[in-house]
Amino acid sequence: MDNLHLDQHISQQFNADLEDLKTQLLEMGGVVEQQIVDAVKAIENADGDLAERVIVVEDDVDEREVNLDENCTMVLARRQPAASDLRMVLAVAKITRDLERMGDEAQKIAKMAISLNEDGGAPRGYVELRHIGSIVQKMVNSTLDAFARFDVETALEVAKEDNKVDQEYKSAMREMATYMMEDPRSISRVMNIMWALRALERIGDHARNIAEHTIYLVRGLDVRHTSVKEIERQLHES
Known part of the structure; x- marks a missing residue:
């Protein structure tokens, strides 16, 4: 595990500002993580009530995003951070956006759960949904843990898992x-599962984005649009 040494400042308030950004981000992450867990559970069980709660939580996630954006802007304006401090503020701002988009995808899954609750369950896709959902939930937990501990090795593992999710998703879609071609009567219900699987795949992408932001924060390496093999090489050479 890497140990990121944020610059020490004469102003204790600056230290407090940076720590507060991190705390707020992790709190938002916790809310989104639970939102994803509940969304998957709602669609597995066609639980309309739980799905409605997931949708309501999205308002809280949106509010947290706005507050964190404002706080990041204030720190940049007041403190004019440099080096690792600047990377910290930028990483928080970028991760906040990915978390908000994860919440959007969880909301989409919840809406599919409501449709299945109203129209009847789909005849296929639940095994794949449960499997991919489990992988993605672990990715979200791990990527938040990687950020909290400034752990680039865990971040790298999240990137590897994203490749696995992409493969599993393509297989499930096929x-x-x-x-659906064999049983056209099932199309509308199976499509609800397919949209939910798509949302899970997108959550996996955002989890990888957070992992990449963490690597940038800790090592100063911009690994966006980079293969896992190349990320691994850069980490071991830096």
């Missing part, structure tokens, strides 16, 4: 498409 199976769902084949089934």
